[in-house]
Amino acid sequence: xxxxxxxxxxxxxxxxxxxxxxxxxxxxxxxxxxxxxxxxxxxxxxxxxxxxxxxxxxxxxxxxxxxxxxxxxxxxxxxxxxxxxxxxxxxxxxxxxxxxxxxxxxxxxxxxxxxxxxxxxxxxxxxxxxxxxxxxxxxxxxxxxxxxxxxxxxxxxxxxxxxxxxxxxxxxxxxxxxxxxxxxxxxxxxxxxxxxxxxxxxxxxxxxxxxxxxxxxxxxxxxxxxxxxxxxxxxxxxxxxxxxxxxxxxxxxxxxxxxxxxxxxxxxxxxxxxxxxxxxxxxxxxxxxxxxxxxxxxxxxxxxxxxxxxxxxxxxxxxxxxxxxxxxxxxxxxxxxxxxxxxxxxxxxxxxxxxxxxxxxxxxxxxxxxxxxxxxxxxxxxxxxxxxxxxxxxxxxxxxxxxxxxxxxxxxxxxxxxxxxxxxxxxxxxxxxxxxxxxxxxxxxxxxxxxxxxxxxxxxxxxxxxxxxxxxxxxxxxxxxxxxxxxxxxxxxxxxxxx
Amino acid sequence: xxxxxxxxxxxxxxxxxxxxxxxxxxxxxxxxxxxxxxxxxxxxxxxxxxxxxxxxxxxxxxxxxxxxxxxxxxxxxxxxxxxxxxxxxxxxxxxxxxxxxxxxxxxxxxxxxxxxxxxxxxxxxxxxxxxxxxxxxxxxxxxxxxxxxxxxxxxxxxxxxxxxxxxxxxxxxxxxxxxxxxxxxxxxxxxxxxxxxxxxxxxxxxxxxxxxxxxxxxxxxxxxxxxxxxxxxxxxxxxxxxxxxxxxxxxxxxxxxxxxxxxxxxxxxxxxxxxxxxxxxxxxxxxxxxxxxxxxxxxxxxxxxxxxxxxxxxxxxxxxxxxxxxxxxxxxxxxxxxxxxxxxxxxxxxxxxxxxxxxxxxxxxxxxxxxxxxxxxxxxxxxxxxxxxxxxxxxxxxxxxxxxxxxxxxxxxxxxxxxxxxxxxxxxxxxxxxxx
Numbered sequence: 001x002x003x004x005x006x007x008x009x010x011x012x013x014x015x016x017x018x019x020x021x022x023x024x025x026x027x028x029x030x031x032x033x034x035x036x037x038x039x040x041x042x043x044x045x046x047x048x049x050x051x052x053x054x055x056x057x058x059x060x061x062x063x064x065x066x067x068x069x070x071x072x073x074x075x076x077x078x079x080x081x082x083x084x085x086x087x088x089x090x091x092x093x094x095x096x097x098x099x100x101x102x103x104x105x106x107x108x109x110x111x112x113x114x115x116x117x118x119x120x121x122x123x124x125x126x127x128x129x130x131x132x133x134x135x136x137x138x139x140x141x142x143x144x145x146x147x148x149x150x151x152x153x154x155x156x157x158x159x160x161x162x163x164x165x166x167x168x169x170x171x172x173x174x175x176x177x178x179x180x181x182x183x184x185x186x187x188x189x190x191x192x193x194x195x196x197x198x199x200x201x202x203x204x205x206x207x208x209x210x211x212x213x214x215x216x217x218x219x220x221x222x223x224x225x226x227x228x229x230x231x232x233x234x235x236x237x238x239x240x241x242x243x244x245x246x247x248x249x250x251x252x253x254x255x256x257x258x259x260x261x262x263x264x265x266x267x268x269x270x271x272x273x274x275x276x277x278x279x280x281x282x283x284x285x286x287x288x289x290x291x292x293x294x295x296x297x298x299x300x301x302x303x304x305x306x307x308x309x310x311x312x313x314x315x316x317x318x319x320x321x322x323x324x325x326x327x328x329x330x331x332x333x334x335x336x337x338x339x340x341x342x343x344x345x346x347x348x349x350x351x352x353x354x355x356x357x358x359x360x361x362x363x364x365x366x367x368x369x370x371x372x373x374x375x376x377x378x379x380x381x382x383x384x385x386x387x388x389x390x391x392x393x394x395x396x397x398x399x400x401x402x403x404x405x406x407x408x409x410x411x412x413x414x415x416x417x418x419x420x421x422x423x424x425x426x427x428x429x430x431x432x433x434x435x436x437x438x439x440x441x442x443x444x445x446x447x448x449x450x451x452x453x454x455x456x457x458x459x460x461x462x463x464x465x466x467x468x469x470x471x472x473x474x475x476x477x478x479x480x481x482x483x484x485x486x487x488x489x490x491x492x493x494x495x496x497x498x499x
Numbered sequence: 500x501x502x503x504x505x506x507x508x509x510x511x512x513x514x515x516x517x518x519x520x521x522x523x524x525x526x527x528x529x530x531x532x533x534x535x536x537x538x539x540x541x542x543x544x545x546x547x548x549x550x551x552x553x554x555x556x557x558x559x560x561x562x563x564x565x566x567x568x569x570x571x572x573x574x575x576x577x578x579x580x581x582x583x584x585x586x587x588x589x590x591x592x593x594x595x596x597x598x599x600x601x602x603x604x605x606x607x608x609x610x611x612x613x614x615x616x617x618x619x620x621x622x623x624x625x626x627x628x629x630x631x632x633x634x635x636x637x638x639x640x641x642x643x644x645x646x647x648x649x650x651x652x653x654x655x656x657x658x659x660x661x662x663x664x665x666x667x668x669x670x671x672x673x674x675x676x677x678x679x680x681x682x683x684x685x686x687x688x689x690x691x692x693x694x695x696x697x698x699x700x701x702x703x704x705x706x707x708x709x710x711x712x713x714x715x716x717x718x719x720x721x722x723x724x725x726x727x728x729x730x731x732x733x734x735x736x737x738x739x740x741x742x743x744x745x746x747x748x749x750x751x752x753x754x755x756x757x758x759x760x761x762x763x764x765x766x767x768x769x770x771x772x773x774x775x776x777x778x779x780x781x782x783x784x785x786x787x788x789x790x791x792x793x794x795x796x797x798x799x800x801x802x803x804x805x806x807x808x809x810x811x812x813x814x815x816x817x818x819x820x821x822x823x824x825x826x827x828x829x830x831x832x833x834x835x836x837x838x839x840x841x842x843x844x845x846x847x848x849x850x851x852x853x854x855x856x857x858x859x860x861x862x863x864x865x866x867x868x869x870x871x872x873x874x875x876x877x878x879x880x881x882x883x884x885x886x887x888x889x890x891x892x893x894x895x896x897x898x899x900x901x902x903x904x905x906x907x908x909x910x911x912x913x914x915x916x917x918x919x920x921x922x923x924x925x926x927x928x929x930x931x932x933x934x935x
Contacts, residue, residue: 250577254674261681288583293612295619331670333677363657363673466670 357412
């Protein structure tokens with residue numbers, strides 16, 4: 001190991017025990033001591049950054065590299081057009097400032113600042129006394145030709161030195177798997193500090209652009225695998241119920257059953273859009289059974305992937321034949337016969353220029369939803385140094401006061417929404433830039449309000465909502481939530497700021 | 500009047516109290532000259548040769564008026580039938596037979612939606628359901644025992660059921676209840692074999708005016724020649740009544756474990772001799788722990804003193820009852836769950852073998868303590884050991900209790916009681932329709 005002599009001397013002068021160690025043959029130099037022991041003992045290297053010649057310097061990279069800095073590349077996920085890298089580096093003494101990507105053996109073609117996260121395994125390995133964010137990761141959009149060749153990766157340190165990363169086994173995924181993996185990682189990563197604040201910073205810094213382009217690429221692969229209609233189809237249904245199914249098939253039959261408990265379903269149609277391809281057959285089966293038992297029209301549109309709430313509902317509404325649309329979650333059920341009557345009162349044009357939500361109850365009879373409002377969360381906003389908008393429910397969990405009136409609100413839950421399809425179409429449907437789910441309902445309400453149309457909480461629309469039971473949760477949904485919160489806040493920030 | 504009796508399984512294929520009662524009732528109706536038809540389910544746990552390609556309903560072994568419903572897609576979670584053809588052909592069968600009365604005895608193997616279909620297919624028919632157990636209320640096999648500690652449950656609720664099945668959310672139990680009640684909503688009336696069952700279901704939410712108490716139909720096997728013509732043994736008049744027996748399913752909730760424990764206590768506490776005979780089957784459905792205990796006691800490995808003899812006689816058919824009852828004095832019914840009727844009580848009463856039963860559910864209702872049997876607290880082996888001693892040693896006890904045995908009501912009277920319920924009338928009258 002070579003080190004500037006003045007640094008070597010300064011280290012020995014400052015830590016005379018090290019000279020003793022060299023004399024005893026325990027170590028051969030001050031630098032070796034620092035790298036192997038001193039830095040873990042809180043000692044300081046009083047010279048230029050620790051440097052070592054890279055084991056295999058890139059032919060076209062004349063700059064010095066620092067393989068002596070402990071690091072590892074844990075995963076490289078690659079798909080046509082996108083690359084995700086995840087690893088760790090001990091950069092406590094020379095800060096990591098960039099991650100560079102290029103074809104192996106060539107100058108890097110792309111560079112981005114690193115996203116960081118805490119790695120307790122790294123902290124244990126390095127035996128550090130206090131936590132630090134040793135993990136690094138980044139998502140790149142890469143030219144297709146780069147994806148076809150061996151990848152070269154480098155870490156750039158504040159000192160200007162570079163570390164060549166060994167990408168190891170590059171895992172090649174489909175676009176959709178890649179997006180799920182990245183979002184899954186994003187939702188699970190550990191940070192020192194606020195997840196929300198960091199997400200906003202990272203997304204603002206360019207991650208959002210790459211994620212959106214990746215999401216766009218995935219969106220282009222969506223298609224319907226099958227479509228089937230069962231039961232008697234009314235020529236012109238009074239209401240079209242549109243419901244997105246994800247992960248749990250049971251609710252189709254049970255939801256139709258609960259409607260049948262309180263009303264004849266001959267004038268309705270139910271459209272279930274399946275976001276879980278592996279449930280395709282089960283849902284067709286249950287649609288046929290439910291249509292037969294309850295005497296109603298049920299359509300199944302089965303998609304090839306989890307397309308999210310927006311897309312699935314847009315697909316379902318496009319197939320709906322009633323003028324009045326009821327978007328309903330699979331875990332929402334009528335409270336009593338009056339609930340269905342209240343819905344039919346909004347049918348046939350009576351829901352024009354308005355979007356209506358209902359009074360939703362938890363299974364224990366307390367209120368789950370009586371409309372929603374927006375709040376700039378003070379703590380999150382302070383941490384993120386920008387307004388972070390969250391959606392709150394009026395009187396959530398409180399006892400029902402019995403009111404059945406209709407009141408204007410800022411937004412209503414997508415668990416149950418009633419509107420006229422012409423209005424919906426005019427607005428272009430649910431915004432499909434949201435990933436999977438969260439915030440699309442609030443977004444639609446704001447777009448209705450932006451037109452000067454009404455957003456109403458209709459207390460007569462009483463329904464049970466077994467919130468959170470209607471679908472499964474996967475790791476990628478947590479990552480998508482970060483993105484959707486950011487996207488919603490950025491999309492509406494100026495207008496929500498102005499009330 | 501055309502009556503369709505719909506039974507969970509045929510007792511010829513699968514033994515069990517509910518199907519036995521349904522079948523006895525059906526036979527009684529036929530004997531009474533009624534136009535009764537039986538539709539009994541069969542599933543893939545029975546002889547698969549009974550399933551015929553494309554058939555949902557078939558005849559059964561050449562028996563007139565008896566049919567099988569071939570169930571191959573029953574969903575135990577939501578109690579649904581997942582075979583669209585089963586729904587279709589069931590509806591067709593109802594229209595074809597066009598009964599005035601449809602009397603279901605269960606929804607297992609059929610599916611709750613068949614109740615809705617029956618109402619749709621036969622809008623003018625009167626529909627009835629006999630409540631043979633608590634499966635509608637309790638997902639834990641209807642036992643109403645807490646799954647985590649096997650204590651008795653007195654009331655189902657979303658959260659309490661979730662405690663028993665932590666992987667199922669309270670909301671799913673709410674939905675389960677809603678769905679079951681929706682399906683039960685089609686019935687004109689319900690028949691409970693005991694007041695205990697009636698009270699439980701009314702407390703759960705069934706309309707009180709619709710729930711009638713009519714005892715189960717059961718032939719009196721003491722009328723068989725093998726019993727009636729049996730010469731009395733001279734020893735019967737002189738010996739002690741120290742022969743006890745268990746009849747029924749060899750599963751944990753039937754409480755044989757309590758008897759084993761009581762035998763241990765008895766062996767230490769008393770010096771009398773006794774015999775204990777076990778009659779029954781389905782040990783395969785018992786817990787591993789119980790199976791081990793059973794094997795130990797029956798094989799003698801457990802090490803009871805020789806004066807206490809435990810014998811396992813194997814399963815039994817109703818026609819075996821005279822012989823099995825002839826060699827015992829007392830019938831033990833030590834159930835540790837809410838036994839809702841206790842068919843074995845009927846068997847004990849018809850042979851005048853006084854029951855010693857748990858003070859629980861339908862047992863406590865049917866056994867009059869100290870009059871026609873003896874009761875002990877469910878699960879109390881200590882008390883049971885003392886009852887063994889008293890039963891053996893108390894002069895005149897057996898004779899007094901045996902003499903007071905109520906026997907069983909005739910199937911004819913049970914048929915008549917059902918007909919009264921089927922005919923409707925004021926709820927009070929229907930409530931009093933129980934057989935003498």
